[in-house]
Amino acid sequence: MMRKTRFLSLPRAVHTRSARASHLQNSLFAACMGIAVAVLAWYPGNDAITLLALPAAWSRLRGRTAAFVLWVTYYLAGARDIPIVCERFFTGYHELARPMALVFGLAFWLLQAIGLAMPWAVLKPGSAASGSSHLWRAMLATLIATLPPVGIIGWLSPLHVASTLYAGWRLAGIGLGMAALCAAATRPCWPRTWLAWAALAGLSGWAHWQEPPRSPPAGWLAVDTALGRFDQSSYPSLYERTTQLQAIARHAFASGATVAILPEEIAGLWRPAMTLWWRADIERMRAAGQTLIIGTDLVTSTVPLRYTDSVVVAGSGHGRFDSRQPVPVALWRPGAQTSATRGSVYQPDLMIGGQRVTLSLCYEDLLWWPHWRMLLKRPDVVVSMSNGWFDADLALARIQQQSIESMARMAGVPLLRATNR
Structure with missing residues (x-):
């Protein structure tokens, strides 16, 4: 058996x-x-x-x-x-x-x-x-x-x-x-x-x-920089970065640009002193009909420290746009002592130099949902701003670029992209 x-x-x-x-x-x-x-x-x-x-x-x-x-x-x-x-x-x-x-x-x-x-x-x-x-x-x-x-x-x-x-x-x-x-x-x-x-x-x-892709607006220039990580621990370093950015902006306008785009968070956390340092340049831009689009962090509360990862438009134009999704864990840390806050997903596009602009700030390049508005109503240009000092030599930087290019292609609009490495 x-x-x-x-x-x-x-x-x-x-x-x-x-x-x-x-x-x-x-x-x-x-x-x-x-x-x-x-x-x-x-x-x-x-x-x-x-x-x-x-x-x-x-x-x-x-x-x-x-x-x-x-x-x-x-x-x-x-x-x-x-x-x-x-x-x-x-x-x-x-x-x-x-x-x-x-x-x-x-x-x-x-x-x-x-x-x-x-x-x-x-x-x-x-x-x-x-x-x-x-x-x-x-x-x-x-x-x-x-x-x-x-x-x-x-x-x-x-x-x-x-x-x-x-x-x-x-x-x-x-x-x-x-x-x-x-x-x-x-x-x-x-x-x-x-x-x-x-x-x-x-x-x-x-x-x-159907129709071929449109070209970016004439006179618009996205400037790539190689300034690395920003040390914001002292006023001398803040002033040095400010003078570097002013020189880059002046060079862009001298080359014929009417709208110059600098990378995301390139100016760091905005302090009152920086308003004074930039005043003369902004007045010159306004008088010459030039517009600067620059990435910076704007404080919303000091204790706990809360700030927005933002775009500021200065010179002959004006406006502000906040990131709808800062990088989780790296910047967006709900409950921590220091954290970026999320901007509203209902923020309207900015009007800059007569063009309706859809903005994509760094991490948003990888996501579809923050860009729902440009899928409903076609903008004139997509502006992407990134600060990838930590990944410029990695595949991630290329994948991020492919992703935002895909979204701009879906909307049928030209893309201008400024990055820092």
């Missing part, structure tokens, strides 16, 4: 080992696919059409584990610079020792990938799910990972495929891009699926046939 029982259990054991091997192969394939798409879609690939492979593979993989592996490896590979960025940023400001900063960066790198992958794992359709189930699950997972609260870290969104397929179509293009993602997640079913793909391809061809 014992021999017979062992004989009967042998096929069951073989089947178990075979199932484990199959699950392992499934997960390995998912990991390779996630990494490959991250490389092909973002720096150095820069081919966003490959993002369609993610929902296609997601819907066809067996089990939630493989679906999770697909997306977590995609986000890990795409955001691969986070540990180095955290190490440089927090040690640069002497907030953490190098080992602790690196450990913190590794933890955040893992957590962001898990948080963005979870909606896709939870909403993974079963093998017997209908086509409509695949569709709405793909749509819901995309929205959850792109919009707040999860979308506060909603970088590398597959929605960037829309700007490749339907450039210039703004909100309609986003809707069609979402439809393309959902179609990729739906298993082929003649004739409905193939007819949908044909319609989406035809509309994409029409979008590419």
Whole structure:
């Protein structure tokens, strides 16, 4: 009897080992696919059409584990610079020792990938799910990972495929891009699926046939700087940075610019003395019809210290715009003694030199939701300002640029970008 029982259990054991091997192969394939798409879609690939492979593979993989592996490896590979960025940023400001900063960066790198992958794992359709189930699950997972609260870290969104397929179509293009993602997640079913793909391809061809991208306004100049990290610990360093920026602005205007754009936070935390230092230059700009767009931090309260990561328009123009989402943990730290505050997402675009300007401040370059207004009403120009002294040599800087270029292309407007390294 014992021999017979062992004989009967042998096929069951073989089947178990075979199932484990199959699950392992499934997960390995998912990991390779996630990494490959991250490389092909973002720096150095820069081919966003490959993002369609993610929902296609997601819907066809067996089990939630493989679906999770697909997306977590995609986000890990795409955001691969986070540990180095955290190490440089927090040690640069002497907030953490190098080992602790690196450990913190590794933890955040893992957590962001898990948080963005979870909606896709939870909403993974079963093998017997209908086509409509695949569709709405793909749509819901995309929205959850792109919009707040999860979308506060909603970088590398597959929605960037829309700007490749339907450039210039703004909100309609986003809707069609979402439809393309959902179609990729739906298993082929003649004739409905193939007819949908044909319609989406035809509309994409029409979008590419339409008007070419517009040029930036004449006389507008975005100035890149190489001033590094700003030491704001003393008035001599504040004054030195101010004189450097004044010289850069004067050179830009002397070269023929009527509107000069300097990077985000390049002037640091605005002190009363800086108003005095800039007064003569601003008066000269006003008299000459010149406008300076400059990034600075403006204090809103001193205890606890709260400030806005802002754009200030000076000279012949005037205005102010606050970042709608400062970098989480690095700048935006709710409850801490020092923190940037979030500006309203309903801030109107600025009118500068007769042009309606949509602004994107540093971290916002990576997110879709702060830019909802330009998807509804086309601005004249998108101005991006960044201060990447800690990542200028990393892939993150290129990915950030690709992301804001994608959004400007979606709106069908020219992009001017000023960065500091």
